[in-house]
Amino acid sequence: xxxxxxxxxxxxxxxxxxxxxxxxxxxxxxxxxxxxxxxxxxxxxxxxxxxxxxxxxxxxxxxxxxxxxxxxxxxxxxxxxxxxxxxxxxxxxxxxxxxxxxxxxxxxxxxxxxxxxxxxxxxxxxxxxxxxxxxxxxxxxxxxxxxxxxxxxxxxxxxxxxxxxxxxxxxxxxxxxxxxxxxxxxxxxxxxxxxxxxxxxxxxxxxxxxxxxxxxxxxxxxxxxxxxxxxxxxxxxxxxxxxxxxxxxxxxxxxxxxxxxxxxxxxxxxxxxxxxxxxxxxxxxxxxxxxxx
Numbered sequence: 001x002x003x004x005x006x007x008x009x010x011x012x013x014x015x016x017x018x019x020x021x022x023x024x025x026x027x028x029x030x031x032x033x034x035x036x037x038x039x040x041x042x043x044x045x046x047x048x049x050x051x052x053x054x055x056x057x058x059x060x061x062x063x064x065x066x067x068x069x070x071x072x073x074x075x076x077x078x079x080x081x082x083x084x085x086x087x088x089x090x091x092x093x094x095x096x097x098x099x100x101x102x103x104x105x106x107x108x109x110x111x112x113x114x115x116x117x118x119x120x121x122x123x124x125x126x127x128x129x130x131x132x133x134x135x136x137x138x139x140x141x142x143x144x145x146x147x148x149x150x151x152x153x154x155x156x157x158x159x160x161x162x163x164x165x166x167x168x169x170x171x172x173x174x175x176x177x178x179x180x181x182x183x184x185x186x187x188x189x190x191x192x193x194x195x196x197x198x199x200x201x202x203x204x205x206x207x208x209x210x211x212x213x214x215x216x217x218x219x220x221x222x223x224x225x226x227x228x229x230x231x232x233x234x235x236x237x238x239x240x241x242x243x244x245x246x247x248x249x250x251x252x253x254x255x256x257x258x259x260x261x262x263x264x265x266x267x268x269x270x271x272x273x274x275x276x277x278x279x280x281x282x283x284x285x286x287x288x289x290x291x292x293x
Contacts, residue, residue, distance in 0.1 A: 005033025005243035013252025041096035067107035074112030075133035098144025106149035180207025199232035
């Protein structure tokens with residue numbers, strides 16, 4: 001059965017927090033994977049990173065990492081100095097992921113997170129600058145054995161890669177086995193004509209997969225057809241990670257950045273734990289239903 005995981009900011013409204021608490025929580029609920037934002041790694045001592053890594057190993061939890069790149073480090077920027085700073089910044093993050101024995105990083109990791117605040121009549125040059133930067137960043141991923149997944153996100157969170165087709169075109173231009181694609185059902189619900197066809201089109205270039213319903217709640221709490229989703233994953237023989245990324249609480253940095261302006265689930269830890277357990281069972285049942293055991 002595919003490894004199943006959850007993103008820590010299902011519970012937390014800021015990007016940095018007590019990561020060790022959630023390693024234990026993930027194991028208690030029954031997840032295989034815990035994912036969190038990679039940027040806080042840069043602020044941790046190596047001793048603290050070792051402690052988190054050891055606890056994860058002891059609990060049998062794989063740690064994976066996501067990223068919403070600060071626009072100050074936009075590696076698709078026309079400003080050469082911003083690009084250079086971004087390349088260095090992302091290389092350092094990949095090094096930290098490697099130090100944590102992490103195998104994967106994903107997200108808006110190829111451009112500044114957020115849609116442009118200027119007119120874009122043709123994004124070809126933006127994409128080309130991103131690709132030029134990525135060819136340098138992926139070398140560090142190769143050095144540390146990290147798979148660098150670029151995520152197709154909706155139009156409000158970026159312009160470089162919005163669809164599976166654009167993601168495929170992007171990774172095809174990077175000569176490396178350490179670059180792959182991450183698809184996310186929340187974003188696909190906005191951008192794709194057919195979610196199932198989008199998944200099938202990516203095939204073996206799919207390096208990781210995020211789930212979340214149309215309203216950013218747990219799968220099954222909105223109107224996305226997850227039978228279509230899991231049938232398509234089964235069709236391509238996907239054996240990789242499936243990490244759910246619901247954002248359900250207003251407030252804090254996360255509420256501001258993700259644009260959560262009301263509590264979608266009760267902001268009570270026990271209630272959230274119960275919802276996480278529901279999520280895990282829902283996805284386990286889907287895997288069984290579509291022969292992905």
